[in-house]
Amino acid sequence: MNPITIQQVRQVVGGEPCSPLPADAPRIESVCTDTRSMKPASLFIALRGERFDAHAFLPAAAAGGAVAALVERVPADVPAGLHLIKVPDTRAAMGALARFVRLRLGGTVIGVAGSNGKTSTKYLIHAALKPALRGTFSPGSYNNDVGVPLAIFPADPGQDYLVLEIGTNHPGEIRNLALMALPDIAVITNCAAEHLEFFGDIDGVRREEASIIEGLNPTGTLVVNGDDPALLDAVQEYAGKRVTFGAAPTNDLFATDIVEDRRGVRFRLNGDGEVTVPLLGRHTAINALAAIAVARCMDVPQESILAGLARARGPDMRMQLVQVNGITIINDAYNANPPSMKSALETLCMLQTAGRRIAVLGDMRELGRTSEAYHRALGQLAGGCPLDALVCVGREAAWTAEEAAKTLGPKRVRHYAQAAQAAHAVAGALRSGDLVLVKGSRAMRLEEIVQAIQRQQAPAVAAG
Structure with a gap:
């Protein structure tokens, strides 16, 4: 991330400084929530959960290099040299800061949502892009209101792309993450029976996944699984470019002649050229179509896309x-x-x-x-x-x-x-x-x- 001042942090999160913020304080060069990975000139965000309260680790954060911290309460003993900014909710403040940092990125931000295959598709998009472009993707399953900011903060502002995974298990989460990540390209892999305890039925899942368009760049591109007519109806309000993919030949990109063995998957793209992906599962062919669509949107040559997919690797514990x-x-x-x-x-x-x-x-x-x-x-x-x-x-x-x-x-x-x-x-x-x-x-x-x-x-x- 580009360095930012403590004053900028306070202004973005709408916080109250617990002491005067000196104009010559070191600029913030990284953001951390874990004192075990602190870096010099960093901002520490004291998150709270049901079983933890990071406010107890402010001394460790200061010792690890933090120059400022976002807090919900001021402890009795404030480490010397650590500037505290008080906010009502550190988790919400983290999201606001992530949006600010995202707006300073020069490359294309790609958000991947969907019931199944988000992480694998994220890996495939990176594989398709990296032969021709420079970029990164969010680690592991960093796909909630903590993980997405932690993927945005360290991104190089000068890189060509950043691929983010956008997850959900409660209504409204994807909309909130989309408004934070502001993707230029959004992918919806599919919609299926997931988290029905909270969404009620598959139509509820579709509405949730489709809400990614609320943060999608209006002049960007929506890459959506066209095998689900109800999903297409759910995203019809998006006025930007739309690319469909799936098994049906009515899609812009479709897979035929899918062959699967222990080496992975092979298929023909729109009935023509062969695509090879060394990952298991026939669904890999459909995920690869989404990756191809994204890469084409970013003007990556076809031969580079195919070469990248042929060398793709998948995430652990996914087929x-x-x-x-x-x-x-x-x-x-x-x-x-x-x-x-x-x-x-x-x-x-x-x-x-x-x-x-x-x-x-x-x-x-x-x-x-x-x-x-x-x-x-x-x-x-x-x-x-x-x-x-x-x-x-x-x-x-x-x-x-x-x-x-x-x-x-x-x-x-x-x-x-x-x-x-x-x-x-x-x-x-x-x-x-x-x-x-x-x-x-x-x-x-x-x-x-x-x-x-x-x-x-x-x-x-x-x-x-």
């Missing part, structure tokens, strides 16, 4: 292929909802394997009153797959196990209340040649099962 002592794991433990579960099972059933085909499926959280119906539907889907074993984990996954057992039989279906219980059982039962899918909502922590398999199955090292 990540892991090999352990002859066992193949599809680690998709980061999150889950009904459509992504279906897609993951399709990949599991499509990939060739010399051994058994096993699915480990956890709860799909935040489905509200529809949870039982969706979990039972998942059990019926899994029951129709050529599985040698199905392991269900979590309270809601019991419905999945009950339905699947009607087809697969009780001997091939197991249910465990927690990941730790399932980890011990699964890790000890696998053998070389097996293909295992591990997928569930983030709260289920099914990566513990993957880690247990890696520990149990790792080749022994001979003592020397």
Whole structure:
């Protein structure tokens, strides 16, 4: 970020200085919320949560190089040399400051929203752009009102692009983040059953995802999944350029002849040139179309786009292929909802394997009153797959196990209340040649099962 003065910070956040702010105070060169990553000449934002209060770490922030801090209350002992600016809500002030910093960026800001595939699409957009342009993308799943600012603050104002992930689990979040990020290009990957406990139904999800247009540059571009007519209706008020992508040939960009194997996905773009992406899942082809659309908007040559996608890498725990002592794991433990579960099972059933085909499926959280119906539907889907074993984990996954057992039989279906219980059982039962899918909502922590398999199955090292 370009350095800013403490006076500018106070003005942007509308805060009250707790002591006179000297005109010759060092300029702010970075913004931090974690004292473990403080830098010299930084601004510390004292966030509060249900289980933490960063106001207790002001001395550590000052020792780490902070010259100023945003606070909601003034502590009894203020570290010497640390200028405090009091605000009603440090989280809201952080968002206001992020918008200010974003407006000082010279490159194109790209916001990626949608129910599924946001993080993977973000990676693919970066892969398509970086052969010809210079830019960055938000780390991990920095997609809420803390993560998006933390992705904006360190961005180089002179770079060509910044790709941001825009997430939600409550109504109004995407609108707020869009008004903070002010994207020049917005992508909506898809809309599906997610967080229905808060959105009510899929139409509620569509309205939420479509609200990204409220912060989208009016002369920018909306890249939207055109396979969902109701989603297109939800964004029809956007007056700027619109590019559609999807499986249907009515889209501006569409994929045909999709082929998937352990090396990734290959498809034809609009029935013509071949595109190769080394990531699992047929849905990768659709995500790649969004990336191609963004890159074309930024005038990246087609050969550069294809070369970048062919070298793309994906995020951890999203259809990540892991090999352990002859066992193949599809680690998709980061999150889950009904459509992504279906897609993951399709990949599991499509990939060739010399051994058994096993699915480990956890709860799909935040489905509200529809949870039982969706979990039972998942059990019926899994029951129709050529599985040698199905392991269900979590309270809601019991419905999945009950339905699947009607087809697969009780001997091939197991249910465990927690990941730790399932980890011990699964890790000890696998053998070389097996293909295992591990997928569930983030709260289920099914990566513990993957880690247990890696520990149990790792080749022994001979003592020397």
